[in-house]
Amino acid sequence: MRRTGRWLGLGLFAILLAGMDDPPPAPKAPARSTRAAKKAVRRDRDAPPPCQSTSRVAARPPARTMPDLFDRMMENFSKDPARGFSGFLDELANMEGPALEGVTLTIAEERQAGLKARAEYLEKAAARGYKVVNDPKKLDYLKALVARFSDRMGHRDRYPNIEVTLIDAPIPDGQSFPGGFLAFTTALLDEPDEATVAGVVAHELAHLDRGHLYGYARRSKLAEATYRNPPGGEMNFDQFFTRQAALMGLMMNPYRPEHESEADCTSATWLYQEGYDPRALVGFFERMHRRNNDQPDNPFFAFGRTHPFSLDRRREVLNRLAQLQRWKRRDDLGLYAENLRKLEPRLKE
Ligand SMILES: [Zn+2]
Numbered sequence: 013m014r015r016t017g018r019w020l021g022l023g024l025f026a027i028l029l030a031g032m033d034d035p036p037p038a039p040k041a042p043a044r045s046t047r048a049a050k051k052a053v054r055r056d057r058d059a060p061p062p063c064q065s066t067s068r069v070a071a072r073p074p075a076r077t078m079p080d081l082f083d084r085m086m087e088n089f090s091k092d093p094a095r096g097f098s099g100f101l102d103e104l105a106n107m108e109g110p111a112l113e114g115v116t117l118t119i120a121e122e123r124q125a126g127l128k129a130r131a132e133y134l135e136k137a138a139a140r141g142y143k144v145v146n147d148p149k150k151l152d153y154l155k156a157l158v159a160r161f162s163d164r165m166g167h168r169d170r171y172p173n174i175e176v177t178l179i180d181a182p183i184p185d186g187q188s189f190p191g192g193f194l195a196f197t198t199a200l201l202d203e204p205d206e207a208t209v210a211g212v213v214a215h216e217l218a219h220l221d222r223g224h225l226y227g228y229a230r231r232s233k234l235a236e237a238t239y240r241n242p243p244g245g246e247m248n249f250d251q252f253f254t255r256q257a258a259l260m261g262l263m264m265n266p267y268r269p270e271h272e273s274e275a276d277c278t279s280a281t282w283l284y285q286e287g288y289d290p291r292a293l294v295g296f297f298e299r300m301h302r303r304n305n306d307q308p309d310n311p312f313f314a315f316g317r318t319h320p321f322s323l324d325r326r327r328e329v330l331n332r333l334a335q336l337q338r339w340k341r342r343d344d345l346g347l348y349a350e351n352l353r354k355l356e357p358r359l360k361e
Contacts, residue, residue: 060285061339063277063332074106077250111255115230115237119170119191125229126191133187133195134177142181145198149355151178154196156357157206157213164214164282165221174217183303184296188216190229206348206358207292211279215293218278224271269321276325280332287361289345290333297326 075081081103088099117125134144154176162174171192181197188194194216200209219225238255280290301322351358 060281061335063274063281074109075103076110076254078253112227112230112234115234117226117229117233121233122226122229123191125232126189126193126225129189129228129232130177130193130195133189134179137179137181140181142179142197145178145180147178147198150198150201151176153201153355153357154178154209154213157210158194158217160286160357160360161210161214161217161282164285165217167221167223171220174220184212186212186216188219188225190220190225192220201352201355203296203352204347204349205292206352207283207288207290207346208296209352210286210288211283211290211293211296214279214282215275218275218282219271222271222274222278224268224275272321272325273328276329277332280329281336284333284336284342284345287342287344287346289347290329290336292347293329294326297322297329301326 075084084103085099088103092099137143158174158176162168162171165171174192174194177193177195179195179197182199183197184200184203185197186194186200187196194213196212200212203209234255238252276293280293283290283292304322346358348358
């Protein structure tokens with residue numbers, strides 16, 4: 013009897029947590045002309061329309077037990093054999109929520125995780141011949157853009173010191189790590205204009221600001237805790253299983269298109285607010301698409317990893333730009349090619 017009560021209690025607790033953890037159901041239609049969007053505009057005329065997070069993950073609550081996950085897997089395969097596996101990956105990604113409940117990091121812990129991730133990245137880069145370069149003029153230029161766009165961050169207080177590293181590599185790219193560490197390639201500065209470089213800088217800062225990197229650090233902490241304390245004691249089998257499945261999902265599917273969409277949307281918004289033309293990103297995605305068609309994928313570069321999506325991302329940026337123009341029309345957006353050529357960042361008005 014006591015036992016049953018305890019399990020019942022645990023079950024209720026799980027349901028409660030599931031309820032708390034679930035994001036509010038996403039609206040079906042684009043928010044363009046909905047009442048909600050109008051209300052948001054009324055609430056704050058100076059705030060741009062929010063970036064809708066376009067999660068691929070199904071709106072239903074995540075599986076919490078092994079039989080549940082298997083049922084869903086079979087269901088996915090019978091519904092659509094071709095997409096069954098990716099549906100299964102979505103289910104695994106969906107399980108992260110419950111597995112990460114209660115996992116938090118202090119700022120110091122997050123910076124520690126970021127330093128470790130950056131060290132691994134720089135080591136891998138060096139092994140491919142992409143060395144860290146100390147070019148003060150280029151670094152100062154990037155830092156000025158980082159300073160400009162980090163003022164737009166909602167969580168600027170958590171990340172007062174953002175470090176920038178430059179690596180000598182032939183593909184334009186940016187990378188961000190938990191705690192406020194960014195890396196860019198020298199080839200990024202060979203892009204046609206400052207708006208493009210600013211777009212990549214803003215995209216990386218958006219990952220930091222939207223908590224994508226914090227999420228990564230939480231998953232690493234969870235992985236460490238799981239391997240240090242195998243099941244038994246406090247954790248029941250289903251809890252352990254949920255963790256394992258979430259970690260497996262992370263390993264099999266570390267790349268999150270919904271995070272890229274959100275970072276692109278935020279980047280386009282910040283560019284717009286700072287007077288840069290977000291169409292710079294459109295050109296960047298087109299060049300990326302062409303480059304990836306000409307050459308085999310180079311999985312090392314973060315932007316290159318998005319290869320199959322680069323044209324989708326281009327379309328999303330154009331849609332966002334149209335939405336921003338409806339919000340607050342601007343005719344003064346620029347690309348600022350000359351500023352990049354001279355490595356003299358455009359001044360704030
Ligand atoms: Zn990204």
